[in-house]
Each structure stands twice: as C-alpha cells, then as structure tokens.
Amino acid sequence: xxxxxxxxxxxxxxxxxxxxxxxxxxxxxxxxxxxxxxxxxxxxxxxxxxxxxxxxxxxxxxxxxxxxxxxxxxxxxxxxxxxxxxxxxxxxxxxxxxxxxxxxxxxxxxxxxxxxxxxxxxxxxxxxxxxxxxxxxxxxxxxxxxxxxxxxxxxxxxxxxxxxxxxxxxxxxxxxxxxxxxxxxxxxxxxxxxxxxxxxxxxxxxxxxxxxxxxxxxxxxxxxxxxxxxxxxxxxxxxxxxxxxxxxxxxxxxxxxxxxxxxxxxxxxxxxxxxxxxxxxxxxxxxxxxxxxxxxxxxxxxxxxxxxxxxxxxxxxxxxxxxxxxxxxxxxxxxxxxxxxxxxxxxxxxxxxxxxxxxxxxxxxxxxxxxxxxxxxxxxxxxxxxxxxxxxxxxxxxxxxxxxxxxxxxxxxxxxxxxxxxxxxxxxxxxxxxxxxxxxxxxxxxxxxxxxxxxxxxxxxxxxxxxxxxxxxxxxxxxxxxxxxxxxxxxxxxxxxxxxxxxxxxxxxxxxxxxxxxxxxxxxxxxxxxxxxxxxxxxxxxxxxxxxxxxxxxxxxxxxxxxxxxxxxxxxxxxxxxxxxxxxxxxxxxxxxxxxxxxxxxxxxxxxxxxxxxxxxxxxxxxxxxxxxxxxxxxxxxxxxxxxxxxxxxxxxxxxxxxxxxxxx
Numbered sequence: 001x002x003x004x005x006x007x008x009x010x011x012x013x014x015x016x017x018x019x020x021x022x023x024x025x026x027x028x029x030x031x032x033x034x035x036x037x038x039x040x041x042x043x044x045x046x047x048x049x050x051x052x053x054x055x056x057x058x059x060x061x062x063x064x065x066x067x068x069x070x071x072x073x074x075x076x077x078x079x080x081x082x083x084x085x086x087x088x089x090x091x092x093x094x095x096x097x098x099x100x101x102x103x104x105x106x107x108x109x110x111x112x113x114x115x116x117x118x119x120x121x122x123x124x125x126x127x128x129x130x131x132x133x134x135x136x137x138x139x140x141x142x143x144x145x146x147x148x149x150x151x152x153x154x155x156x157x158x159x160x161x162x163x164x165x166x167x168x169x170x171x172x173x174x175x176x177x178x179x180x181x182x183x184x185x186x187x188x189x190x191x192x193x194x195x196x197x198x199x200x201x202x203x204x205x206x207x208x209x210x211x212x213x214x215x216x217x218x219x220x221x222x223x224x225x226x227x228x229x230x231x232x233x234x235x236x237x238x239x240x241x242x243x244x245x246x247x248x249x250x251x252x253x254x255x256x257x258x259x260x261x262x263x264x265x266x267x268x269x270x271x272x273x274x275x276x277x278x279x280x281x282x283x284x285x286x287x288x289x290x291x292x293x294x295x296x297x298x299x300x301x302x303x304x305x306x307x308x309x310x311x312x313x314x315x316x317x318x319x320x321x322x323x324x325x326x327x328x329x330x331x332x333x334x335x336x337x338x339x340x341x342x343x344x345x346x347x348x349x350x351x352x353x354x355x356x357x358x359x360x361x362x363x364x365x366x367x368x369x370x371x372x373x374x375x376x377x378x379x380x381x382x383x384x385x386x387x388x389x390x391x392x393x394x395x396x397x398x399x400x401x402x403x404x405x406x407x408x409x410x411x412x413x414x415x416x417x418x419x420x421x422x423x424x425x426x427x428x429x430x431x432x433x434x435x436x437x438x439x440x441x442x443x444x445x446x447x448x449x450x451x452x453x454x455x456x457x458x459x460x461x462x463x464x465x466x467x468x469x470x471x472x473x474x475x476x477x478x479x480x481x482x483x484x485x486x487x488x489x490x491x492x493x494x495x496x497x498x499x500x501x502x503x504x505x506x507x508x509x510x511x512x513x514x515x516x517x518x519x520x521x522x523x524x525x526x527x528x529x530x531x532x533x534x535x536x537x538x539x540x541x542x543x544x545x546x547x548x549x550x551x552x553x554x555x556x557x558x559x560x561x562x563x564x565x566x567x568x569x570x571x572x573x574x575x576x577x578x579x580x581x582x583x584x585x586x587x588x589x590x591x592x593x594x595x596x597x598x599x600x601x602x603x604x605x606x607x608x609x610x611x612x613x614x615x616x617x618x619x620x621x622x623x624x625x626x627x628x629x630x631x632x633x634x635x636x637x638x639x640x641x642x643x644x645x646x647x648x649x650x651x652x653x654x655x656x657x658x659x660x661x662x663x664x665x
C-alpha cells in the first residue's frame with residue numbers, strides 16, 4: 001500500500017514517510033492503550049507527589065529547627081544548673097576569704113576551720129589557702145603544706161584579676177583526685193593581698209549535677225573547661241579528663257560562644273550541637289549538648305513514610321480502577337480491531353473487522369479501511385508469492401552450484417565489498433568478517449608472484465579487473481603464517497550490469513600446489529637420472545639427491561652416510577656443518593648409536609622426535625644440540641641381497657615427528 005500510495009512522490013519523501021511510520025509502529029508496540037491511561041493517572045497524581053514532597057521537606061526542616069531549639073533550651077538549662085555550682089563556690093570562697101583565721105596568716109585555726117566547712121558541704125573535696133609565693137599554707141585534706149600551687153590557673157588568674165577565678169581540669173597534688181578548682185584573693189584586715197583561697201570540686205560532683213538533667217534520648221551532655229577538657233558527661237561514658245573530639249564544640253568552648261551547629265563528628269556521624277558558656281565562670285566552664293541528626297529526624301521521617309505509604313496506596317487504587325475501566329471502555333474494542341488486523345498481517349486476507357452498529361465512529365471507519373486494504377492486498381499477494389518462489393528457487397540453485405565447484409570463486413563490487421565467497425574459497429583463505437572490505441582482507445591473505453619476494457597488494461589481479469582488465473591463468477603464491485604455502489592458478493573477469501556499467505570483479509582460482517610440486521620433483525629427478533646416465537661421480541650424485549630433497553622440504557637438512565666395514569662414512573651433507581660431519585665420521589653400525597647407526601643396524605627406519613629426550617642420542621646429544629639439530633629420522637638404503645648400503649637422514653631444528661610428506665620424500 002505504501003508503495004502504491006507514494007509511487008508518485010520522490011524517493012526521499014517516501015523514505016521519510018516510511019521512517020516516520022516505523023517510529024509510530026514501534027511506539028504503539030511499546031506502549032498500549034491501558035499503559036497510556038496509567039500514564040494519564042500518573043500525570044494527574046504528579047502534582048500531588050510534588051506538593052507532598054515539598055510539604056514533607058518543609059515539615060522536616062521545621063521539625064529539625066524545633067529540635068535544635070529544644071536542644072538549645074536544654075543546653076541553657078544545664079548551663080544554668082552548672083552556674084549554681086559556680087555561684088555556690090564563689091559564695092563559699094567569699095565567706096572563707098573574710099574569715100579571721102584566713103585573713104591572719106599567723107592564725108593556726110586555719111586547717112580546722114577549713115575542715116569544718118568541708119564537712120558541711122561534701123561537694124568540695126578540698127579547701128585551702130595559697131600564699132603569694134604559690135605555696136599551699138593550709139588545706140582541709142591534709143596537714144602536709146609542702147605543695148606548690150603557683151602554676152595553677154585559678155591562682156594565676158585570681159592574682160592577676162584580683163577577683164573570683166575559675167581554674168581548669170587538673171589532678172590534685174594534695175588529694176590525687178581529678179577535678180577543677182575555684183579561686184578568690186584573700187586580703188588582710190589592712191587590705192593587703194595575702195594569698196588566694198581555693199575550693200576544689202571533683203568531676204564526680206559535675207557528673208552528679210549533669211545526671212539530674214532531662215535530655216532527649218540519644219543525646220549527650222558534656223561540661224568542659226576553657227581548654228576543651230571534658231569534666232563530666234551524661235550519660236556517663238568515661239569521657240572525664242579526655243579532650244573534646246568534636247571540632248565544633250571545641251571551637252565554641254575556646255571562644256566562649258553560645259549557639260547551635262551541625263557538622264560531622266570525629267567518627268563521621270552527622271551531629272546537631274547546642275552549646276552555651278556557664279554564667280559566672282568568665283568563660284572557664286562550658287556546656288555542650290550533641291545528638292545524631294538521624295535521631296532528630298527519625299520521627300518526621302517515620303511520619304513521612306506513613307504518609308507516603310498512604311499516598312502510594314491511593315495511587316495504586318486509582319490506577320487499578322483506571323486499568324479496569326480502561327479495559328472495558330477502550331481496550332476491548334481496540335483489541336477486537338487489532339485481532340483482525342493481525343490476521344491480515346499474517347496473510348489471512350479473508351479476515352474482516354466486525355463492529356456491528358459502531359461503523360460510523362472513528363474505530364468503525366478504521367475497520368472499513370482495513371477491510372478495503374485486505375481486499376487489495378489479497379490480489380497482490382498471489383502475484384508476489386509466485387515471483388518470490390521462482391526467485392528463491394533460482395538463488396538456491398545458484399548457491400548450490402557455486403559451493404559445489406572445486407574452483408574457488410570470489411566476487412566484489414567496485415567499493416571492495418564482498419558479493420560472493422564460495423565454500424572452496426573458504427577452505428584456502430580466511431573468510432572475511434562482516435563489513436570487511438577486500439583491500440583490508442587482502443592484507444591478511446597476501447598473494448605474490450612465484451618468483452617475487454613481496455606481496456602484490458598495490459596492483460593485484462582484482463584491482464586490475466576493476467579497471468576493466470581480464471586475466472587468464474596467473475600462477476600466484478598464497479603464503480600465511482601457520483599454514484602451508486599454496487600455489488593458485490587464477491583468472492578474473494569484470495562484472496557489468498545490463499547497461500554495461502562496471503559493477504564489480506569476479507575471480508576464479510584452482511589450487512595447483514600438488515601439480516606444481518609433482519612437476520618440480522619430476523624435473524629434479526630427471527636431472528639426477530641424467531647425472532647417473534652420464535657417469536657422474538658418486539659424490540656429485542649423492543649431493544644432487546640431497547639437494548633434491550632439501551628443495552622439496554626447505555626446513556630440512558639432509559645427510560647420506562655410506563656403510564663400509566660396519567661403520568658409517570660421509571657421503572653427502574651440503575647443509576650440515578663440516579665440524580658435525582667430521583664428528584660422525586666412522587660412526588659404528590650398532591643399536592643405540594644415534595638414529596643412523598641404529599637404522600643401519602635394525603635395517604628399518606628410526607625416528608627421533610626430540611634429540612634432548614631420546615635415549616638413542618644419549619652419547620651424541622650435546623653434539624646435535626650444539627649444532628641446533630633438535631629432531632632426526634633416518635632410513636636405511638638396502639640392496640637386493642639385504643645388505644645395508646647407506647643411511648638417508650633428515651634433520652630439523654625444532655622437535656617433532658615427521659609429516660607424511662617427509663616420509664614420502
């Protein structure tokens with residue numbers, strides 16, 4: 001139908017129309033009517049999914065912001081509780097500094113006074129006084145006063161700032177307990193600075209205060225000194241005395257800032273941080289609260305999954321309804337039409353579309369068009385089947401004839417594309433790969449003249465034929481690595497179309513390798529017979545025989561040894577080194593004496609496939625290997641009376657058995 005419809009159009013327009021029609025057919029095959037209905041449903045639900053995704057992302061961000069605010073509130077609350085501890089220490093130290101027994105450095109009631117205060121508040125594991133030289137003058141923990149504390153942070157700051165100071169995490173020199181000390185300058189009744197009074201709080205006291213905090217599950221609360229050393233943590237994880245690992249918290253602690261942050265911790269887990277300095281500590285204490293971001297977003301993520309599951313359920317339900325209704329209202333009528341059209345496509349032109357009373361709608365009109373098309377195609381199909389049958393029979397017969405020929409046949413077009421490559425050609429040459437051009441194929445299947453040394457690629461017989469020349473009975477040599485050389489006799493003819501336009505070239509060839517070999521060998525035999533008839537010396541005759549064999553087998557080196565008095569003597573070996581011939585001169589005829597001595601002894605051929613392994617060559621192995629002789633087979637020359645006259649041996653430089661052609665020689 002396409003050909004009939006577009007026969008009046010240019011070929012390019014017909015090709016574009018056919019290509020467009022093929023695309024439409026492929027689209028219809030890949031996407032059915034119900035699939036299109038499903039796409040419509042999905043397109044209708046797409047805005048819902050987009051809105052849902054945006055809303056879910058916004059809700060998750062809002063919940064994350066609220067969670068951060070909650071973390072900040074918990075951090076500030078914990079900092080306020082720690083502030084009470086600091087304020088208590090400041091109040092206590094202020095009272096101690098104003099005590100008479102502390103102001104007067106000569107008062108001996110200092111130790112007892114401090115011990116009484118310590119028993120009243122066990123939060124402090126030590127109370128004491130340090131003079132201006134940094135020497136511990138008295139303290140509640142022990143009578144030993146020979147302790148230097150002038151390098152402690154609380155002491156240095158109290159003297160420098162002349163006010164309440166907060167130290168840093170240390171191991172007490174008086175008690176050996178870890179903790180943090182607070183300091184307060186002490187003045188005499190005359191207002192003269194006498195020293196510094198201190199109160200030490202253990203890390204356990206900080207931990208007990210933190211343990212009362214109510215924080216989110218999965219969060220971790222920590223108290224740090226100004227250097228980022230952890231004093232206590234909740235839940236307790238044994239971090240006391242260790243350096244803070246999270247760079248965000250460590251930077252905030254050293255700068256004394258408050259706020260909320262989000263970053264990866266030292267283990268690569270994304271954390272949300274809230275941190276605040278402890279009031280009244282002048283930056284000496286810092287509270288940090290951290291929680292994995294995944295825990296903060298777990299609840300909104302679960303809610304998101306629930307909503308998504310509900311939305312997916314409604315989507316599946318809606319698509320199922322569309323699937324069922326679409327089948328009844330659209331797909332079934334279309335399938336009825338498609339069924340009959342498939343029958344027509346399979347060649348059943350008797351099939352007709354039956355649509356009842358719906359012949360006036362679009363589907364009915366389409367059915368009527370199909371019926372008219374079937375009637376038209378039925379007539380054309382009969383004529384086409386007859387023509388195709390005849391063409392197929394002719395092509396089959398031609399292929400059978402070409403592949404049964406003993407000659408090889410190769411045909412190419414003017415672009416070098418292969419038109420024909422019959423079975424005989426495949427037995428000699430390597431078959432071309434799909435799409436390979438003749439010139440590329442010829443590189444791996446070179447041909448050259450019998451007397452030439454280079455392959456004739458530049459102006460070979462096929463190229464000459466593509467220029468209109470005809471070639472008769474050229475003898476060419478085909479040589480390829482791993483295969484025996486072949487001599488091919490070939491003829492070529494140019495191929496012309498009915499209007500005499502050159503369209504390609506045809507080459508027919510015959511393998512004449514065996515014929516050429518027989519001719520060459522017969523010619524060489526005639527020369528040997530001529531020498532014999534002319535009475536030539538024995539040495540010349542033997543050299544001619546050896547030369548004849550070596551010409552037929554270029555990879556071989558031959559030797560004839562004459563038997564005299566139970567020994568072998570040099571007869572002819574033009575290709576073997578003189579040094580080797582001298583070494584085997586006078587070789588005895590006996591079992592195990594090389595291949596030749598053993599062959600003469602046994603009066604039977606002897607084959608040594610590998611000189612390096614054969615026991616026959618045990619005493620001559622180094623001699624043969626030294627001259628690169630790796631294999632040898634020897635045949636005795638026996639007279640009519642049974643006497644051994646000589647041995648004929650063939651040597652090879654590679655291990656291996658003789659080929660049938662070698663044995664024939």
